[in-house]
Amino acid sequence: MTLALVLEQLLNGVQFGLMLFLMSAGLTLVFGVMGLINLAHGSLYMIGAFLCAAVAGASGNFWLGLMAGIAAAAAAGALIEMVVIRRLYARDHLDQVLATFALILILSEGVRMVFGPFPLYLNVPSALRGTVSLGIVDYSLYRLALIGFGLAVALGLWALISKTRLGIRIRAGESDREMIAALGVNIRALYTIVFALGAGLAGLAGALVGAIQSVQVGMGEPVLILAFVVIVIGGIGSIRGAMVGALLVGVIDTMGRFLLPRFFATFMDTSQAMGVGAALASMLIYLLMALVLIFRPKGLFPAHG
Amino acid sequence: MKPLRMTALAALAAASLNTAQASDITVGMITTLSGGGAGLGVDVRDGFQLALDMAGAQGIKLVVEDDAQRPELAVQIAERMIQSERADILTGIIWSNLAMAVVPSTVAQDIFYLSPNAGPSALAGANCHPNYFNVAWQNDMLHEGAGAYANELGYQNAFIMAPNYPAGTDALNGFKRYFTGNLAGELFTQVGQTDYAAEIAQIRASGADSIFIFLPGGMGISFMRQYEQSGLDLPIVSAAFTFSQDILPAVGSAALGVFNASQWSPDLDNAANVEFVAAFREAYGRTPSLYASQGFDTANLILSAAAKADVKDRDAFRAALREADFTSVRGDFAWAPNQHPIQKVYIREVVEVDGEITNRIVGVAFEEHRDVHGENCNM
DSSP states (O other), rough: HHHHHHHHHHHHHHHHHHHHHHHHHHHHHHHHHHHOOOOTTTHHHHHHHHHHHHHHHHSSSSHHHHHHHHHHHHHHHHHHHTTTGGTTSOOHHHHHHHHHHHHHHHHHHHHHHHOOOSSSSOOGGGGGSSSSOSSSSSHHHHHHHHHHHHHHHHHHHHHHHHHHHHHHOOOOOOHHHHHHHHHHHHHHHHHHHHHHHHHHHHHHHHHHTTTOOOOTTTTTTHHHHHHHHHHHHHTTOOOHHHHHHHHHHHHHHHHHHHHHHHHHHHHHHHHHHHHHHHHHHHHHHHHHHHHHHHTTTTTTTTTTT | OOOOOOOOOOHHHTTTTOOOOOOOEEEEEEESSSSSTTHHHHHHHHHHHHHHHEEEEEEHHHOOOOOTTOHHHHHHHHHHHTSSOOOOOEEEEOHHHHHHHHHHHHHHOOOOESSSSSOHHHTTTOOOOTTTSSSSSSSSHHHHHHHHHHHHTTEEEEEEEEESSSHHHHHHHHHHHHHOEEEEEEEOOOOTOOOOOHHHHHHHTTTOOOEOOOOOOOHHHHHHHHHHHTTTTOOOOGGGGOOOOTHHHHHHGGGGEEEEEESSOOOOHHHHHHHHHHHHHHHHSSOOOOHHHHHHHHHHHHHHHHSSTTTTSSHHHHHHHHHOOOOOSOOOEEEEESSSEEEEEEEEEEEEEETTTEEEEEEEEEEEEESSSSGGOOO
């Protein structure tokens, strides 16, 4: 095991974490501001990837596809908020889970009807193909760019929330929904904007990741589960918590998959060690979540003190 | 998940006039039509349906439901098909973990199970059953072909990788049974995993001279896309699943030149296959995958048995199935005593033909290959 390998795995973990952050940021914002559990967040990720693949395929330009993916996911988010979600704010979480689960089925089936059951082709933009040398390790340029994208979006989100008027309203909405409505803020528009923002971020993540993964129906659900783990670890409603949680999950998951089989191989037969190591590695982040919940039941950075 | 239901009840009105068909058969197809494995299930279903349509089959009722690649759902659907649909034959399951959940209880209820895909080693060996027929292959077979061909290519130090489920274990065992070189590393990934960065980094560090992978469906697409961007350029040898027609369009040129073992290929030159490939393209507008060929063969096997015996007479129908009196699109087809095929295993190469990325046969791994697990089958 060399330093280069460990460094590469760390970068992989950070990159994975930052993509998870894009997903969880929207999820945690929506929960923090509106108190809504949105299971259909993964479907917006899928919409972003499909639209990106379709437009990039037709135009031959990945960046055009990326814009289309973000726009489509944000638009779908706004539409869903106005048509369905708006009726759910006053309901309890079980109703929200039911309704948004139904949305998953409808959107998955819809995407399949439009694009068919077979995965779509989406290639990495030509400018970001190949590898780049980072001294001791050659790393995929595209993955490095994903790290850059993730950090830029995190910075932008931080600026939006702490420096702008919209950000002030979002923060106010997080601490007291009724009060900001009473102060004359158009709460309905605010909700639609926040939902569309979260949806756009999910669409961005889907489109970016779609270029190195399989663009297929149902691609959002596995990521959605991880995103929920992230926001539970980070503290529901907290963007900072989502960032820390996403990086923790990304790095621990990657390092677990890498190190655990090796650890077991030191005292077990190789094939057996690989099986046990892989099985335990897939549980690792859930163990982490359980641990965090034991010591910090509200997550690492509880949004409401 | 709302089950997708398709009933192919051919020519009800004409049925009374036609007495050529010996029996009315209800076939329950449980297959994966949603999620990352959807392409595989859709191809099995479409191949099966095509065979019924081409034969103008009457008296066969096909009920299709989506298992969403979830074992517990597959078990529920199987129960429903047996209890309420009164299915005589079940078929369709793609994934070995689902087959392990459904097949033993199905065959124990005196229902036939004809596998168009999954062939877990347990069902070929100690748990073999007179009512269980595998029309495709036992899981290890194609991977054994890949192992044998890796020797021929002169690979000395292979890194091998598969998902952690019954077919993944079978795949690695099959490859290792024939590969004589060293293993630079061995990895199990998660079923449905989408990010392979951690695995690719380990391959890079392992000093391997070649890679063997078994990653069917979306897993293969994700791996190949990421492998292409990793700067690694080791030769890959595999079985047909990771380089099948259902995923090649999404993988793109990254797959070109990969050798993979298969019992079937779209360019296989026999009359039945030429007709099948042309009819499939005509009906569905795409080139069939090996899954489609397996669905097609399964339906034709059922049709051949139905022409000879009434499915309600299980012993007679079983005897008719054992005759395997149908023309397989893979060429010669015979049953081993454990009711798994004895067949030729080809080596294919991924090539681009007229702008389409597809496979073509470049060699033969085994002439008459049968699985090793049959030894443990006492039937």
